[in-house]
Amino acid sequence: MSQLTIAIDGGATAAAPNTDLGGTVNWVLPKPTDALELRLLWRTRGIGTTDMQVVDRVRFENPKPMEHRAFRLRLPPGPYSFSGRLVSLGWMLELVALPQQESVSMDLVLSPTGQEIVLPQEPAAP
Numbered sequence: 001m002s003q004l005t006i007a008i009d010g011g012a013t014a015a016a017p018n019t020d021l022g023g024t025v026n027w028v029l030p031k032p033t034d035a036l037e038l039r040l041l042w043r044t045r046g047i048g049t050t051d052m053q054v055v056d057r058v059r060f061e062n063p064k065p066m067e068h069r070a071f072r073l074r075l076p077p078g079p080y081s082f083s084g085r086l087v088s089l090g091w092m093l094e095l096v097a098l099p100q101q102e103s104v105s106m107d108l109v110l111s112p113t114g115q116e117i118v119l120p121q122e123p124a125a126p
Helices: none
Strands: 004-010 020-028 035-046 052-061 066-074 086-098 103-110
Touching: 004 086, 004 103, 020 035, 020 086, 035 066, 035 103
Parallel strands: none
Antiparallel strands: 004 020, 020 066, 035 052, 035 086, 086 103
């Protein structure tokens, strides 16, 4: 079984839009793999269909069985991380070994305040 990890510089899990996000990815692979890919993506959760979009990716070619490599991504202007009564949107980093599709992920908040935006709850209808 592969061991995959993601570490963000400074340990922060929240970042502002339009800023750089850096860190390292580490892996221990029991079998050879073609490449690893770090993906920056957002996804929705809640009532209805789950949506997801990969916004950026960094590909690590010719990986050794045990290695760590640095990454740097430019975060987009949005959408911001938010939580509402019916739906929420969250960001994450996902490291995937290819072609096996083994992966690890890390949640990330994208917001100018460093906090997920909590939408106001409408009162229930009488």
